[in-house]
Amino acid sequence: MNVTIDDGCIACGACESICEAVFKVEDRAVVNGGAVSGNEDAVKEAASACPVSAIIVE
Numbered sequence: 001m002n003v004t005i006d007d008g009c010i011a012c013g014a015c016e017s018i019c020e021a022v023f024k025v026e027d028r029a030v031v032n033g034g035a036v037s038g039n040e041d042a043v044k045e046a047a048s049a050c051p052v053s054a055i056i057v058e
């Protein structure tokens, strides 16, 4: 699973609240790719919760 954040991120913090192992939000969200394995369900949940659909899961 490859997880990226597109330019639409508004740094709302929702993804970090759902899965702080993978997402860190400062000026915008960044992904800790090494933590995705084992957190796939939470990553999908965060992608669904993102208000601007900025989390791209491939």
Ligand code: SF4
Pocket (backbone or CB within 6 Å): 005, 008, 009, 010, 011, 012, 013, 014, 015, 016, 023, 025, 028, 029, 046, 049, 050, 051, 052, 053, 054, 055
């Ligand atoms: S939930 Fe979406 S808009 Fe909010 S910080 Fe995460 S990627 Fe950015």
